[in-house]
Amino acid sequence: MLRLRSCLVSQLLSPPSTSLVSHHHRLLSATAPPVSPKPGFAAEDYLVDTCGLTRPQAIEASRQLSHLKSSSKPDAVLAFLAGRGFSSADVAATVAKYPKLLCSGVEMTLAPRFVGLTGLGLSGPDIARLISIVGPHFRLRSVVSKVHFYLLFFGSTENFFRSVKRNSYLLSFDLERKVKPNIALLRECVLDSCDVAKMCISEPMMLSTKPERIRAMVRCVEGLGVPRRSGMFRQALKAVTFFAEEKMTAKVDFLKKTFRWSDAEVKVALSKAPILLRRSEDTLLCMSEFLISEVGLEPAYIARRSVLLTYSMDGRLWPRYHVLKFLKANGLLDQNRDYYSTILPSKEVFVKKFICPHKEAAPHLAEDYETACRGELPTRFRFT
Structure with missing residues (x-):
């Protein structure tokens, strides 16, 4: 009896045999339901099937959404946009340009921006266009106040979009430290508000450059013989925008050589048509040969009527x-x-x-x- 009890205790305390463990393992595997892996977020397919992107667009955009684990946030964003009048085309264009919009918080980020921008008169398509241009700058807290400022400054929604399209960083500029001081400086050059706005529509970097650079451009224009009170001053300032001094000198020398102008004649020509500084050398060479050799015009005649070259x-x-x-x-x-x-x-x-x-x-x-x-x-x- 004692020997039997000892044998049973020995069996209970000894580790189970390999065959027994394998048997229980097979039994559990046969009876337990299969465990599925946790579902993830297939960003590429979502962008194609739900957002309307092409496959190449989706492949590119999905790289910015790899951290998402589910579609809950993108679904909320798309529902919000649909409720604000975004068409399928608006959604596709916007998401293709700025995929991380799908990661935005609706209540904390999108809703306040939309309320503010629609209050300024922007429509759903306007806002879609803005997002596709400025991308991450749309999420700035100051976006509404900056858009308000630029709408007043440029005078119309279309003028604002023309400018922001040329420089998508427009909304990132510091209004108080850069933009407003530069506008004041340009107005000191006897340019009225309308002239400043027109110039900055096509050259928006004028709003963010260093004041010293603007002063240098003013001196350059005056050196070309265009006084501040001249009707051509704005066009001349625009023509020399961000020209390096050595590049400017080289272009003036090229004009003198190509059209056989004296120092005085090149100043006359540029005072009447400063845009010549922006014309390509090949074009100017072709015009010189045609006007002088074929038409038979004198260099001095061309200088006094340099608008011909525009x-x-x-x-x-x-x-x-x-x-x-x-x-x-x-x-x-x-x-x-x-x-x-x-x-x-x-x-x-x-x-x-x-x-x-x-x-x-x-x-x-x-x-x-x-x-x-x-x-x-x-x-x-x-x-x-």
Whole structure:
């Protein structure tokens, strides 16, 4: 009896055999339900199926959503946007440009921004457009106050969007430390509020650059012979925006050499057409050869009428010259008619003044002029 009890205790205290453990393991595996892995958030598929992105867009955008574990936050964002008038196209465009919008808190971030922006008169599509342009800057606490400032400054919603499209960082600029002081500085240059706004629409970096840079640009413009009170001062200031001094000097030297201008003549030319500083060297070379060698204009003449160089070579200068030459060659126009006077009018006025009166004498002139505007030289415009 004692031997039997000892044997039983020994068996109970000894570790179970491998075969017994394996048996219990197989038994539990056979009877227990299978355990599924915890579901994750398939960002790429979600962006395609729910947000309307293309597969390539979704692959790119999903990298910014890899931390999401579920669709709860994106679902809330999409529901909020739909309730604010976002179309499927608005959602797709916005999310493609700024995927992290789907990570925003509705109550703490999106709702206050939308309330403020709609209060400024922006529609749902306007806000969608804004988000797609400025991206993460939309989540700034100051976004509403900054949009309000720029709407007043630029004068219209469309002007604001033109500017912010050119510089998506516009809403990140510090209004009190940078933007407002620069506007005040530009106004000191005898530019009124409207002129400052117009310049900053196309050159929004003027609002955030260092004041010393603006002062340097003003000195540069004055050095080119454009006084502050000149009607061309704003255009000249825009033309030299962010030009390095050495680059400016090189461009002025190039103009002098290309058009055979003296120091005085290049100043006259730039005071009338400062945008020449922005024209490519290839274009200017082509114009110089055409106006001096073919048309026969003197360098001093071109300098005094430098606006000629702001027009399209193919669409204006070249075809009108050939019309003028044709009319003179056929005795239909006074030989002393000035070339410059044919360049200034709009196309409609040019046709009415120089082509329509000669329909009977030159029935093909209108057709030949249109052909020349396309870059082809009609046979009747060829002279030997």
